[in-house]
Amino acid sequence: MSFVRFIRSFSSAPSLRSAHASNPRKTLLDIASRYNQNQAISMVTAHDFITGRMLEKANIDIALVGDSLAMTTLGYKDTNELPFEEFLYHVRSVARGNATSFLVADLPFGTFERLTDQAVDTCVRLVKEGGVQGIKVEGGNPEILPTIRKLNSMGIPIMGHVGLTPQRHNSLGGFKLQGNSVETAAQIYREVRALQEAGVFAIVLECIPNRLAEFITANIQVPTIGIGAGPGVSGQVLVIADMLGMCDPDDSHMAKFVKGYDGFFKRGVEGLKTYKSDLEEKKFPTEEHGYKIKKGIMDELRKLNL
Ligand SMILES: Nc1nc(=O)c2c([nH]1)NC[C@@H]1CN(c3ccc(C(=O)N[C@@H](CCC(=O)O)C(=O)O)cc3)CN21
Numbered sequence: 001m002s003f004v005r006f007i008r009s010f011s012s013a014p015s016l017r018s019a020h021a022s023n024p025r026k027t028l029l030d031i032a033s034r035y036n037q038n039q040a041i042s043m044v045t046a047h048d049f050i051t052g053r054m055l056e057k058a059n060i061d062i063a064l065v066g067d068s069l070a071m072t073t074l075g076y077k078d079t080n081e082l083p084f085e086e087f088l089y090h091v092r093s094v095a096r097g098n099a100t101s102f103l104v105a106d107l108p109f110g111t112f113e114r115l116t117d118q119a120v121d122t123c124v125r126l127v128k129e130g131g132v133q134g135i136k137v138e139g140g141n142p143e144i145l146p147t148i149r150k151l152n153s154m155g156i157p158i159m160g161h162v163g164l165t166p167q168r169h170n171s172l173g174g175f176k177l178q179g180n181s182v183e184t185a186a187q188i189y190r191e192v193r194a195l196q197e198a199g200v201f202a203i204v205l206e207c208i209p210n211r212l213a214e215f216i217t218a219n220i221q222v223p224t225i226g227i228g229a230g231p232g233v234s235g236q237v238l239v240i241a242d243m244l245g246m247c248d249p250d251d252s253h254m255a256k257f258v259k260g261y262d263g264f265f266k267r268g269v270e271g272l273k274t275y276k277s278d279l280e281e282k283k284f285p286t287e288e289h290g291y292k293i294k295k296g297i298m299d300e301l302r303k304l305n306l
């Protein structure tokens, strides 16, 4: 049975929840139920304990530990440079910070391309050591499909990702709009259909024309999660560092699809500048930022003639 049919067969059943957990972790059933009720699925990336916790506090449906953290938080020039051990370290920190979102991790470049055996080994580590519930795989070429089926058969929910697949940016000629010709649009559509058949529970559509994303969404039975794919999809994802303005605006180019919801970096620098001038002007610390000593101690101390 494909994952779609599995999800659909259960989506109206009550989900199994711990009696005492006030806010249990979201499951595939919660994602499927939002999809079936036409409610937007919210997905945001998280890259550490704090951002993981922020997503929990905001009740975000899916927390994606995306390999874009290589660029936004580790300073690598692309996602392909990211060592797996460093990625896993970040996945673990997000899992410690977030107990309620459905956690999905990327399969980073170089950790799955030898296909089934290698992908199984990597996914087992992400589930066992990283604590994730699902895994996202870039690309929908026929050669990846048996691997996706295998991972599904092991009980690991797989999310597809087509359109602009950043791990292939060197072949794609950069971070460019995809699917803007009949040939490439048809290619993306075929990949999506094949991924659905292989049992993915959702598909990220990145940087493709709005109308194509709408067409895909209307013609498949799994949720589409857009990033630069317009409003006609089942959910959205943004990179937290982009949407909250966490990176230095002087060296980070924002894609057109990003909406800025805050300016962490700018506000952080302002805070640091104020701190520095407070020190210079003796406005910080003041007496109330310190501790009182017990009565008499200083007198006794002086008597010791140290
Ligand atoms: N911080 C960050 N945010 C992301 O969304 C992201 C990453 N990093 N790293 C991995 C990939 C790279 N991504 C990107 C990066 C840039 C564009 C971009 O600037 N696109 C052009 C389109 C140009 C065109 O073909 O017309 C744009 O102007 O929006 C798109 C996706 C998405 N992913």
Ligand SMILES: CC(C)C(=O)C(=O)O
Residues within 6 Å of the ligand: 045, 064, 065, 066, 067, 068, 069, 106, 204, 206, 227, 237, 238, 239
């Ligand atoms: C941009 C999202 C979808 C991603 O794959 C990432 O953060 O790596």
